[in-house]
Amino acid sequence: MSERSESITGFLISSGWADATRTTITGDASNRRYERLRKPDGQIGILMDAPVETNVPIKQFIDVSNWLRQQGLSAPTCHAVDHNGGLAVFEDFGANIVAGLADQDPARELDLYRTTLDVLLHLGNCTPMSELLEFTPEHAAGICNIAFEKYGRFHPATHGHQDLTLAVLQGLLEHHAPETNTVALRDFHAENLIWLPDRNGIRSIGLLDFQDAVVAHPAYDLVSLLTDVRREVAPETKAALVEKFVHATGRSMDAFGPTFAVMSLQRNLRILGVFARLALENSKASYLDLIPRVWRHIDEAIQHPMLAEIEPLVRNGLPVPTKDTLAGFRV
CATH class of the missing domain: 3.90.1200.10 (Aminoglycoside phosphotransferase (APH), C-terminal lobe)
Known part of the structure; x- marks a missing residue:
């Protein structure tokens, strides 16, 4: 297991998502990586893997997301975050792209x-x-x-x-x-x-x-x-x-x-x-x-x-x- 994989596993354990199944989601042009998480009880979330060395701080995403919701718009809520590790679990909006x-x-x-x-x-x-x-x-x-x-x-x-x-x-x-x-x-x-x-x-x-x-x-x-x-x-x-x-x-x-x-x-x-x-x-x-x-x-x-x-x-x-x-x- 790579060091990054160990960090992700540790984050999922500490944030209460260790028992979730993980499915990779097709990525974008960035260096971020995403997975869909599903717990045995049906709770779902999106794991954002954004290494701090190659991405803007996750705090920036969270700040804009919070502001958008304050304006009455739909932006994903953050369920858990590790700012130093560049990891977060967000609300899953589903696949109706x-x-x-x-x-x-x-x-x-x-x-x-x-x-x-x-x-x-x-x-x-x-x-x-x-x-x-x-x-x-x-x-x-x-x-x-x-x-x-x-x-x-x-x-x-x-x-x-x-x-x-x-x-x-x-x-x-x-x-x-x-x-x-x-x-x-x-x-x-x-x-x-x-x-x-x-x-x-x-x-x-x-x-x-x-x-x-x-x-x-x-x-x-x-x-x-x-x-x-x-x-x-x-x-x-x-x-x-x-x-x-x-x-x-x-x-x-x-x-x-x-x-x-x-x-x-x-x-x-x-x-x-x-x-x-x-x-x-x-x-x-x-x-x-x-x-x-x-x-x-x-x-x-x-x-x-x-x-x-x-x-x-x-x-x-x-x-x-x-x-x-x-x-x-x-x-």
Whole structure:
């Protein structure tokens, strides 16, 4: 038994979960690992294994979770925690993942996504947590350097375009999406949302994976939801949610178009670099299969007329993800 396994066993004993059966749950892009726990009496929980050396402190997840519940939303309660060991047992929301439900029955997608938008609109009316990072245009543009450093590392033109591209991106964000007044959970997509049929309204959407929450533009998580890199969202669903968001927040469709486009560009440039890094440095080549969809979101964003200045910089500075391009990341 490894030292980490011994630590987990000791934690489960001390927290009263030693007699639970353990089933591994498919992981995400992080270094965290999850297991579903089930006691003989039927009590269930989720074990989060987040070694402190490679993860944000579990306290951050717990603090955001507590805040979300205080706002009337559904976030998992912590049953037991070892902060120093990077271990915790959380409430189990079950396996009704919104992405899976929408894929199984496409007719449900719009209703599920509308309820999810209600969650985001509610968050927009909440006073943000004061201790969260402010996701300013400068910060948002700066963290996109990973697209050039990791995804563009084999592309000769990349380094000549990086600084100018990021500067132009920052300028576009400052002009079209300067607001930072809403808690954004950041990794907000349908695989991180759980349908809770025994709860009503906004509480029927269970929230996960929010330890990297920031204070950002009110539409940041909407853009994340609708430019999902893991599944195709129906055009009708996208249009309906954008229209509802614009109406509910008193914006105009004309002004919101470039706002959505530049935030989609920022988010997907960042993801492009993260997925390349996961393949190169963490042997997670499966993320390369998602890059063509990431690129499609980027391509769609830079075609907006208000992003004309940055379009040639992106096209000349980063390679199109052809089969040959992606082959270079498979190690």
